[in-house]
Amino acid sequence: MTGAEGCFRERAGTALKDTQLRANFRRAMDGLMDKRAEQFSDVNEWERLRGLGESIRRRALARLPDLLEQLERNCTANGISVHWAETVEQANETVLEILQRRGAKRVVKGKSMVSEEMHLNDYLGRHGITALEADLGEYIVQMAGETPSHLIMPAIHKNRGQIARLFKDNIENYDYTEDPVEMTAVARSQLRREFQDADAGLSGVNFAVAETGTLCLVENEGNGRMVTTVPPVHIAVTGIEKVVEKLEDVPPLLSLLTRSATGQPITTYFNMITSPRKEGERDGPEEVHLILLDNGRSRIHADAETRRTLQCIRCGACMNHCPVYTRVGGHAYGGVYPGPIGKILTPQIEGMRVFGDLPEASSLCNACVEVCPVRIPIAQVLVRLRDEAAGHCPRPTVKESGARKSVMEDLVWTGWKWMHRSPAAYRMMTGLLAKAGNLAPSGAPLLRQWTSARTKPRFAGKTLHQMVREKGLADE
Amino acid sequence: MTDRDYPEKPGAVYFFGTCLVDLFYPRAGMAGMELLQRQGIKMIFPQGQSCCGQPAFNNGHRDEARAVAAAQIKLFPKDIPVVLPSGSCAGMMRRHYPYLFEGYPEEATAKALAERVFELTEFLVHVAGVALEDRGDPIRVTWHGSCHSQREMGIRDEPKTLLRQLAKVELVELQREKECCGFGGTFSVKQPDVSAAMVTDKAADIEQSGAEKIVSGDCGCLMNITGALGKKGSAVLGRHIAEFLLERTDDGR
Amino acid sequence: MSNARDAILAKLRAGDAAGEGPVSDFSVIYGKSWSREEKIARLESLMVAVNTEFHRTTEADWPALVARLLEKRAIPSLLIGTDNQLIERLQDEEGSPDLTIYDGRYEDRKAEVFEALAALTTTRGAIAETGSLILWPNEAEPRLLSLVPPLHIALLDADRIYDTLWWTLTEENWQDGMPTNVVLISGPSKTADIEQELTFGVHGPKELIVLVIDG
Numbered sequence: 001m002t003g004a005e006g007c008f009r010e011r012a013g014t015a016l017k018d019t020q021l022r023a024n025f026r027r028a029m030d031g032l033m034d035k036r037a038e039q040f041s042d043v044n045e046w047e048r049l050r051g052l053g054e055s056i057r058r059r060a061l062a063r064l065p066d067l068l069e070q071l072e073r074n075c076t077a078n079g080i081s082v083h084w085a086e087t088v089e090q091a092n093e094t095v096l097e098i099l100q101r102r103g104a105k106r107v108v109k110g111k112s113m114v115s116e117e118m119h120l121n122d123y124l125g126r127h128g129i130t131a132l133e134a135d136l137g138e139y140i141v142q143m144a145g146e147t148p149s150h151l152i153m154p155a156i157h158k159n160r161g162q163i164a165r166l167f168k169d170n171i172e173n174y175d176y177t178e179d180p181v182e183m184t185a186v187a188r189s190q191l192r193r194e195f196q197d198a199d200a201g202l203s204g205v206n207f208a209v210a211e212t213g214t215l216c217l218v219e220n221e222g223n224g225r226m227v228t229t230v231p232p233v234h235i236a237v238t239g240i241e242k243v244v245e246k247l248e249d250v251p252p253l254l255s256l257l258t259r260s261a262t263g264q265p266i267t268t269y270f271n272m273i274t275s276p277r278k279e280g281e282r283d284g285p286e287e288v289h290l291i292l293l294d295n296g297r298s299r300i301h302a303d304a305e306t307r308r309t310l311q312c313i314r315c316g317a318c319m320n321h322c323p324v325y326t327r328v329g330g331h332a333y334g335g336v337y338p339g340p341i342g343k344i345l346t347p348q349i350e351g352m353r354v355f356g357d358l359p360e361a362s363s364l365c366n367a368c369v370e371v372c373p374v375r376i377p378i379a380q381v382l383v384r385l386r387d388e389a390a391g392h393c394p395r396p397t398v399k400e401s402g403a404r405k406s407v408m409e410d411l412v413w414t415g416w417k418w419m420h421r422s423p424a425a426y427r428m429m430t431g432l433l434a435k436a437g438n439l440a441p442s443g444a445p446l447l448r449q450w451t452s453a454r455t456k457p458r459f460a461g462k463t464l465h466q467m468v469r470e471k472g473l474a475d476e
Numbered sequence: 477m478t479d480r481d482y483p484e485k486p487g488a489v490y491f492f493g494t495c496l497v498d499l500f501y502p503r504a505g506m507a508g509m510e511l512l513q514r515q516g517i518k519m520i521f522p523q524g525q526s527c528c529g530q531p532a533f534n535n536g537h538r539d540e541a542r543a544v545a546a547a548q549i550k551l552f553p554k555d556i557p558v559v560l561p562s563g564s565c566a567g568m569m570r571r572h573y574p575y576l577f578e579g580y581p582e583e584a585t586a587k588a589l590a591e592r593v594f595e596l597t598e599f600l601v602h603v604a605g606v607a608l609e610d611r612g613d614p615i616r617v618t619w620h621g622s623c624h625s626q627r628e629m630g631i632r633d634e635p636k637t638l639l640r641q642l643a644k645v646e647l648v649e650l651q652r653e654k655e656c657c658g659f660g661g662t663f664s665v666k667q668p669d670v671s672a673a674m675v676t677d678k679a680a681d682i683e684q685s686g687a688e689k690i691v692s693g694d695c696g697c698l699m700n701i702t703g704a705l706g707k708k709g710s711a712v713l714g715r716h717i718a719e720f721l722l723e724r725t726d727d728g729r
Numbered sequence: 730m731s732n733a734r735d736a737i738l739a740k741l742r743a744g745d746a747a748g749e750g751p752v753s754d755f756s757v758i759y760g761k762s763w764s765r766e767e768k769i770a771r772l773e774s775l776m777v778a779v780n781t782e783f784h785r786t787t788e789a790d791w792p793a794l795v796a797r798l799l800e801k802r803a804i805p806s807l808l809i810g811t812d813n814q815l816i817e818r819l820q821d822e823e824g825s826p827d828l829t830i831y832d833g834r835y836e837d838r839k840a841e842v843f844e845a846l847a848a849l850t851t852t853r854g855a856i857a858e859t860g861s862l863i864l865w866p867n868e869a870e871p872r873l874l875s876l877v878p879p880l881h882i883a884l885l886d887a888d889r890i891y892d893t894l895w896w897t898l899t900e901e902n903w904q905d906g907m908p909t910n911v912v913l914i915s916g917p918s919k920t921a922d923i924e925q926e927l928t929f930g931v932h933g934p935k936e937l938i939v940l941v942i943d944g
């Protein structure tokens with residue numbers, strides 16, 4: 001599945017015309033950037049803490065297979081059933097199996113991007129099981145039949161009027177209001193019933209601690225705690241890369257995550273789950289399941305450079321600071337993960353054939369690199385993926401590497417190489433351009449894209465090389 | 477603030493003009509060299525130079541980039557600084573040459589070269605120690621630093637330090653000074669709609685600042701921004717910082 | 730599925746060698762430490778900033794304070810766990826609310842839990858750095874007490890306010906025995922999902938009242 005119609009360029013073009021969307025995003029991103037900046041005003045602390053965060057993630061990835069085994073051992077000893085899934089199909093089948101064994105018909109969900117990757121809700125729907133989103137943003141987006149447009153704030157592209165209309169269309173006896181406080185209260189009472197009636201709760205995982213077999217979840221609303229405590233079954237889905245080695249690794253990552261994502265010192269709730277309900281305990285699920293999903297991550301892991309992609313703790317800071325994302329919003333990226341992390345993750349998971357253009361949706365400004373709390377070299381991975389897309393990797397590892405190979409582009413760059421490697425050829429080319437370059441019409445290919453928003457660049461009558469020669473400066 | 481060690485002022489430096497300066501802003505290159513020469517530094521301009529290789533590198537054609545980069549490296553054998561009037565190209569040489577040549581015969585030479593690559597404004601401030609005397613009329617300008625000069629070379633204060641040396645120049649800041657102008661090399665033609673949206677916003681920011689000139693250290697940005705300003709019929713002019721500094725300290729144009 | 734398990738692990742082991750990975754330097758975390766008074770003040774400041782109601786009280790006075798807080802809100806009953814000492818202190822208090830004891834399995838107590846207007850719990854401690862309460866729910870104080878009722882009153886011992894989460898869990902060796910559930914609570918439930926405007930009481934409590942018992 002792609003959900004991607006057309007290419008990034010087309011989707012971005014559509015988004016750019018939506019002035020309301022652009023205004024929504026601009027305002028939202030400005031707010032998030034300011035809040036984050038306040039949290040990290042101490043530059044020394046920021047650099048040291050993100051260095052620590054990077055080392056924790058890289059250490060976990062370095063030892064990933066061993067840590068996954070340790071996680072499985074500890075979870076199992078604690079009573080959490082661990083399941084492995086290479087593909088989303090396997091993951092969905094596992095979820096279905098667990099639910100069908102209990103005759104479950106209604107599942108209530110906490111926020112999980114991995115479950116989006118699985119297209120779980122549709123899959124369950126096809127098997128007669130309802131999956132209802134309980135995170136307010138996801139709840140809204142589900143009503144609209146859309147996918148989330150931001151990692152942390154799924155309904156960021158909607159304003160209150162749009163949300164009120166969705167409530168009106170989807171909630172019986174909705175007393176029309178556009179007031180966020182009142183809308184929140186309505187959602188609360190609707191979802192309360194769902195928590196009580198649900199046969200199972202499904203959540204993601206922010207950090208899975210190998211040392212203790214503990215699943216950690218961050219949230220502000222309380223729906224995460226609800227879905228992991230009230231229904232008799234809790235199913236947690238996660239990508240295999242979310243493992244951390246030790247419990248002491250969690251606090252630095254937690255601090256980096258909440259401060260980077262929403263500028264909060266911590267989220268309202270930090271939930272650490274180590275087992276199902278024990279003998280004598282009064283509440284909590286009877287069964288807890290953990291599904292470890294690969295879906296291409298092991299392939300990403302295999303190459304030391306692409307492996308850096310997996311350091312991500314899903315804070316969303318990269319997209320908050322991205323000048324492209326701010327202008328086009330999350331849906332333009334066409335996949336589950338938007339923004340800079342989406343540009344490097346989606347093509348590697350889904351393949352270059354459909355998503356090989358995403359790495360090009362970047363001016364390589366490095367704003368994301370500057371704010372990544374675990375120091376993923378996003379720009380470096382983008383350039384690597386451009387190589388893979390063009391079929392120019394000496395050791396290609398990415399899914400459908402070379403799918404975007406263009407004979408035309410290959411010729412252009414080969415020509416460019418010859419023109420720039422030989423001083424004589426370069427001199428000839430630049431001499432020609434200096435004299436005649438300005439004659440090229442504005443409508444010429446490539447120039448046309450430029451002149452849609454700018455005047456034509458003017459070649460100077462003399463090149464710098466010529467001026468230097470005339471001045472008689474030393475050559476060596 | 478960059479966090480590198482700077483050498484003592486040398487007797488001579490290499491100057492790498494960059495291909496955009498060569499073709500579109502040669503006077504900026506001449507101005508950069510003049511500013512350095514006025515500090516008593518001899519200029520060496522190897523005529524065999526062409527391009528740092530960044531365009532190919534950023535477009536998934538690493539081998540072609542490496543071939544051209546290898547040719548450039550050979551031109552700067554002496555252990556003296558290489559100064560560039562572009563943060564973007566300086567960043568390519570300083571940050572990406574070591575990466576590009578990892579495991580290749582040129583690896584050691586490339587890494588050594590990377591250590592002595594400097595962007596013009598950082599060199600003027602931290603090595604050449606310029607003290608500029610403003611001979612011009614009062615003017616209001618604003619500054620745009622390229623993404624790579626900021627984030628790959630760590631240059632944020634140096635250009636403004638230089639502009640603030642000029643007594644009659646009023647420096648106003650853009651509202652979104654650090655935001656990318658949307659050039660990104662081939663990004664401007666591969667993703668023209670997004671790029672156009674970015675440069676249009678940047679041009680609007682410049683116009684609201686009340687500046688008469690937009691000064692930048694990178695010609696890619698300059699071409700992009702002045703192109704957008706021109707398209708909307710703006711009166712704001714663009715200048716490479718080298719040209720601007722020379723104008724102000726020369727005969728007050 | 731052992732097939733998937735073996736396949737995934739095999740792929741992970743076949744890739745580029747990774748060694749042991751980098752060593753982590755935690756020193757940036759050590760430095761954060763405050764005096765006892767500073768910790769209480771910091772906790773209050775952070776909690777009040779996110780709409781928590783914060784009171785300092787004493788061992789002798791807290792039951793009366795609870796009674797007053799509930800009376801002010803016209804809340805006649807309080808959901809509570811099975812800690813007898815706690816129950817007695819509250820029952821001894823004049824004007825105290827009716828107590829509903831969460832003393833059976835959730836399945837048998839669903840109505841009481843979801844209809845309760847307020848609940849009271851103790852806490853294991855708090856964290857000054859982030860303004861967070863530490864709860865280790867157990868048989869005596871089940872998980873839903875601090876989650877379902879719209880008002881949560883939390884008792885906190887002033888001597889159990891720690892500097893940072895990292896210090897707390899390493900000092901107390903949490904890794905040697907994690908309970909079923911640990912939850913850090915840093916305020917009432919909230920969201921900014923509608924136009925980034927902050928609203929409270931989405932799914933968790935709409936109100937959190939922290940009583941710091943000092944002396």
